[in-house]
Amino acid sequence: MALHGPAHLLDAGELAAMTSLFRRLTPGIRHAPLGDATWRRLASGPDTDFCAAWATSDALEDGHPDEVIAYAQVTRMPADEVWVAELVVEPDHQDQLVHLGAPLLTRALKGSGQHTHYWVSDPTPGHLEVVARLGLHDHRILQQMKRPLPLDAPAELRGLETRPFVVGEDEDVLLEVNRRAFASHPDQGHMTRAQLDERMHQSWFDPRGCLLTEIDGQVAGFCWTKLFDDYDPPLGEIHIIGVDPAFAGRGLGPRLVVAGLEYLAGRGAREGVLFVEGDNDGARAMYDRLGFEVTRTDRAFATSLHG
Ligand SMILES: CC(C)(COP(=O)(O)OP(=O)(O)OC[C@H]1O[C@@H](n2cnc3c(N)ncnc32)[C@H](O)[C@@H]1OP(=O)(O)O)[C@@H](O)C(=O)NCCC(=O)NCCS
Incomplete structure (x- = not known):
């Protein structure tokens, strides 16, 4: 060797x-x-x-x-x-x-x-x-969860009105809702404009797959999806889902996930995947209810104590 x-x-x-x-x-x-x-x-x-x-x-x-x-x-x-x-x-x-x-x-x-x-x-x-x-030091745990697509969601979770992300117009509002939604998860909540731009320049980025929902003309939450059509069968990811805390507890989160999964299934995805922080009990409960199951646990170990 x-x-x-x-x-x-x-x-x-x-x-x-x-x-x-x-x-x-x-x-x-x-x-x-x-x-x-x-x-x-x-x-x-x-x-x-x-x-x-x-x-x-x-x-x-x-x-x-x-x-x-x-x-x-x-x-x-x-x-x-x-x-x-x-x-x-x-x-x-x-x-x-x-x-x-x-x-x-x-x-x-x-x-x-x-x-x-x-x-x-x-x-x-x-x-x-x-x-x-x-x-190295323990730093972060992410759980991968999957479920088959399409899903047969109950009627009350379907039909949420969404609109696609508009490039050149929605960047700031997406970053702001993301920051507010993930205030207690800094790894996710600190997304900068440069990091957002970098993701938007990837080949997988499709503004139609980033669904925004509005209440009284204000963006209340978003579900950003990612389609891996080089997988067989095609895989659809819930990349980021966030609800502005001002609109939390109204059932928007699960309805946004359902809207994202329906979009992905419509594009040919036969399996849905997402990653959730090990300590994000609220999101985890939402995904359990939507039929996702843990398929993998990813752990990050850091070279420095401060991540
Ligand atoms: C997870 C998340 C999408 C859920 O969205 P939501 O629209 O609040 O979802 P729901 O209305 O179904 O509420 C979820 C739970 O939070 C409770 N809740 C959260 N905030 C609340 C508030 N301000 N008022 C009342 N209830 C609230 C609800 O009662 C509900 O509890 P239950 O599951 O026991 O019924 C949202 O909390 C969020 O954006 N979190 C931060 C981002 C995040 O974690 N994303 C997932 C990453 S993988």
């Missing part, structure tokens, strides 16, 4: 080797199991906001190139000071998770910023050992 990196650029052969590793792990989806933002960084060329390290197996006797068996990457999040660290280990080498993961992440973290969050889905004792060896 050999360790490589830290590197700010992968050549075409290395990129192909990483892609092959990801395909072996999640057939059919090119960027998985990395987040789509981190994959874009990996695929886009030399970058000081990106650093990678990887392990290859010993050379095979039949002349095949060495296979990448583990990969670590740190990536600065767009328009943000926070970096994200990810680690991927081939299933056949999971017994070496600590042995591979700790040195690879250490190498990749050399190219990282001050605040880095190492994200792990459904951490095993091996992941927690890596976290301990790196001296």
Whole structure:
């Protein structure tokens, strides 16, 4: 086994080797199991906001190139000071998770910023050992929830009047409602204009999928959806849902989620997904009632105590 990196650029052969590793792990989806933002960084060329390290197996006797068996990457999040660290280990080498993961992440973290969050889905004792060896701190828990689409929502949750987001007009009001709705969840509530613009420039952004609802001419809440049509079957995400606290407790939240899911189902999504903070009991209860079930728990571990 050999360790490589830290590197700010992968050549075409290395990129192909990483892609092959990801395909072996999640057939059919090119960027998985990395987040789509981190994959874009990996695929886009030399970058000081990106650093990678990887392990290859010993050379095979039949002349095949060495296979990448583990990969670590740190990536600065767009328009943000926070970096994200990810680690991927081939299933056949999971017994070496600590042995591979700790040195690879250490190498990749050399190219990282001050605040880095190492994200792990459904951490095993091996992941927690890596976290301990790196001296990382518990930072955040997100639960992934899913349900099949279309949904057969009760009549009282259907028919909410919404309108699509208007680019160039609705940015400020969306940020303000988001800030007010997520006042107690700063990771989400502090979205800046630059971060909003960055999301609006992604290929998945479609203003029709960001539904706003108004009461007396005032935006009372929004449901921003995201369609992954490269998934089979197509996957629809409730990306952000927020109700202005001035309009809370009137049933807008569940009706907005239903409107978002109906939009996604109408665009071909056969499964709905969302991520909810581990301590957001109110939202969690709403999603339980709408038939969502927890499918994964993602935990973030931070390099610094202040996130
Ligand atoms: C979660 C959220 C969308 C729910 O929206 P909502 O329109 O308030 O939803 P509801 O009217 O169904 O109320 C949800 C619960 O909050 C209670 N509630 C919240 N604020 C209230 C208020 N000001 N007055 C009365 N009840 C209130 C309701 O009684 C209800 O409780 P119940 O589930 O026991 O019946 C909204 O609280 C919100 O925007 N939260 C912050 C953003 C967030 O967490 N989004 C989800 C991220 S994954």
